[in-house]
Amino acid sequence: MSVAIVLAEQASVRADDRGLNYGDGVFETLRIHAGRPLWWDAHWQRLRRGAAVLAIEMPEHDAVVHACAALLAPAADGVLKLLLTRGGGGRGYAPPEPAQPQLLISRHALPPPWPAAGGRVRWSQLRLGIQPLLAGIKHCNRLEQVLARREWSDPDIHESLLCDALGAPTCAVSGNLFVLRDGVWLTPLLDRAGVAGLCRQWLLAQGIGHEQRLCVADVEQADAVFLCNAVRGILPVCAVGERQMALPPQLQVVMQALAAAEPAFARTR
Amino acid sequence: MSVAIVLAEQASVRADDRGLNYGDGVFETLRIHAGRPLWWDAHWQRLRRGAAVLAIEMPEHDAVVHACAALLAPAADGVLKLLLTRGGGGRGYAPPEPAQPQLLISRHALPPPWPAAGGRVRWSQLRLGIQPLLAGIKHCNRLEQVLARREWSDPDIHESLLCDALGAPTCAVSGNLFVLRDGVWLTPLLDRAGVAGLCRQWLLAQGIGHEQRLCVADVEQADAVFLCNAVRGILPVCAVGERQMALPPQLQVVMQALAAAEPAFARTR
Numbered sequence: 001m002s003v004a005i006v007l008a009e010q011a012s013v014r015a016d017d018r019g020l021n022y023g024d025g026v027f028e029t030l031r032i033h034a035g036r037p038l039w040w041d042a043h044w045q046r047l048r049r050g051a052a053v054l055a056i057e058m059p060e061h062d063a064v065v066h067a068c069a070a071l072l073a074p075a076a077d078g079v080l081k082l083l084l085t086r087g088g089g090g091r092g093y094a095p096p097e098p099a100q101p102q103l104l105i106s107r108h109a110l111p112p113p114w115p116a117a118g119g120r121v122r123w124s125q126l127r128l129g130i131q132p133l134l135a136g137i138k139h140c141n142r143l144e145q146v147l148a149r150r151e152w153s154d155p156d157i158h159e160s161l162l163c164d165a166l167g168a169p170t171c172a173v174s175g176n177l178f179v180l181r182d183g184v185w186l187t188p189l190l191d192r193a194g195v196a197g198l199c200r201q202w203l204l205a206q207g208i209g210h211e212q213r214l215c216v217a218d219v220e221q222a223d224a225v226f227l228c229n230a231v232r233g234i235l236p237v238c239a240v241g242e243r244q245m246a247l248p249p250q251l252q253v254v255m256q257a258l259a260a261a262e263p264a265f266a267r268t269r
Numbered sequence: 270m271s272v273a274i275v276l277a278e279q280a281s282v283r284a285d286d287r288g289l290n291y292g293d294g295v296f297e298t299l300r301i302h303a304g305r306p307l308w309w310d311a312h313w314q315r316l317r318r319g320a321a322v323l324a325i326e327m328p329e330h331d332a333v334v335h336a337c338a339a340l341l342a343p344a345a346d347g348v349l350k351l352l353l354t355r356g357g358g359g360r361g362y363a364p365p366e367p368a369q370p371q372l373l374i375s376r377h378a379l380p381p382p383w384p385a386a387g388g389r390v391r392w393s394q395l396r397l398g399i400q401p402l403l404a405g406i407k408h409c410n411r412l413e414q415v416l417a418r419r420e421w422s423d424p425d426i427h428e429s430l431l432c433d434a435l436g437a438p439t440c441a442v443s444g445n446l447f448v449l450r451d452g453v454w455l456t457p458l459l460d461r462a463g464v465a466g467l468c469r470q471w472l473l474a475q476g477i478g479h480e481q482r483l484c485v486a487d488v489e490q491a492d493a494v495f496l497c498n499a500v501r502g503i504l505p506v507c508a509v510g511e512r513q514m515a516l517p518p519q520l521q522v523v524m525q526a527l528a529a530a531e532p533a534f535a536r537t538r
Binding site: 006008009011012013014015016017018019020021022023024025027029054055079081083085091092093094095104106108111126127128129130131133134139140141142143144145146147148149150165173174193 | 275277278280281282283284285286287288289290291292293294296298323324348350352354360361362363364373375377380395396397398399400402403408409410411412413414415416417418419434442443462
């Protein structure tokens with residue numbers, strides 16, 4: 001059986017969908033700019049990696065591209081979400097064989113802009129559970145992120161930084177983390193928890209930064225900090241907790257490199 | 270807003286339901302016997318505890334009882350599932366305020382019977398991530414269980430035992446674990462991972478066993494092992510990996526105690 005492809009506004013999701021019951025799925029959120037999804041191939045490959053980890057059949061590529069076209073037609077900026085679940089299933093954790101996966105496609109508005117002068121971030125009290133089998137992929141078990149996001153409501157706080165259960169800074173609730181140490185950008189290893197974001201992947205591919213296990217002091221004592229994700233691009237940080245952070249020229253260099261490659265990110269969102 | 274209560278066969282779940290997108294919900298599976306759900310109050314209280322952890326509004330109790338009545342009318346044995354999700358929400362982890370949670374109610378067949386002479390269990394290669402904030406509640410982030418259940422397809426293997434990330438035996442894929450050591454039944458602490466099952470809770474309330482941090486040797490060298498859950502009751506284990514396990518009189522005592530209190534469990538399922 002092939003994977004059903006459904007536009008979300010027309011979708012009637014079965015009550016026994018395993019995405020609904022167990023978070024048994026993976027998703028992608030793509031930036032739309034001028035009617036075009038950014039980093040399509042990278043998103044598709046990550047979806048494929050996640051689907052392989054969960055052993056969910058992938059939809060047919062060209063059919064997905066075709067289905068997305070209607071949602072992309074309005075040239076306004078926005079967000080495209082692909083949600084691939086294993087589809088309906090009996091009660092119980094054993095997936096049905098064969099499964100009938102479903103890809104839900106939906107369009108959303110951009111999030112509110114990130115402050116151009118930098119956002120303020122805090123440390124989350126929640127520590128991410130360590131699960132190497134799921135680390136890196138964008139699966140639908142996101143209660144940790146939901147709980148972490150509920151820790152604050154102050155609109156002057158823009159994000160939280162999360163450590164894993166062994167105390168290693170790993171990511172923000174909705175983005176990856178980069179810190180400047182001794183003139184080098186470092187980003188946490190994601191072998192134990194976190195999502196391997198595609199803006200992070202793009203930066204690493206440009207030679208901007210490298211992966212390393214970080215400790216809290218690496219963040220607290222950094223010369224600069226930014227977050228990033230594929231919808232908003234680079235998100236400069238002006239304060240971590242009580243500590244003010246500079247926005248040095250090295251941060252401008254990174255933002256300009258991304259904006260030069262992808263004009264969608266010329267303005268901080 | 271009150272919580273919508275929907276029978277699953279009639280349900281049209283929104284594509285933006287947070288249960289579907291993030292596993293943002295909790296559930297209960299109740300044994301139905303002779304048209305009556307067992308341990309209703311205990312299930313309701315656990316649903317309430319889980320909803321409180323996630324800050325999801327609870328449905329009105331009497332309305333749920335009323336809605337369940339139609340599904341309970343056939344007197345045949347079965348399973349009743351209650352699935353409470355936070356309902357629809359915008360893209361992003363921050364829950365909408367106010368949310369419009371939804372309770373989906375569905376009826377299912379009993380699982381195939383567990384061997385009366387004992388089931389064979391294996392050790393899972395997967396180690397459960399440690400997340401004290403979610404440990405014990407029956408939330409919908411169940412990818413670890415889905416992956417663990419996919420590790421074997423041999424029909425002569427009936428369950429897997431799971432350790433947590435620190436190596437402590439915690440539970441089976443779909444049940445809790447009891448081991449007999451020096452004449453005492455022990456069951457793992459569930460402060461780091463696992464679901465606090467209601468058959469386990471019933472047994473502990475009867476003074477049958479107590480909670481303790483276990484190590485693998487406690488299981489490997491146990492004088493007897495059983496699993497349990499609220500749908501199937503006591504599930505005797507006749508082998509853990511290559512090691513055969515006895516089904517001693519102490520195990521019969523436990524099974525008889527449960528069967529005396531709840532005749533639904535007089536026959537091993």
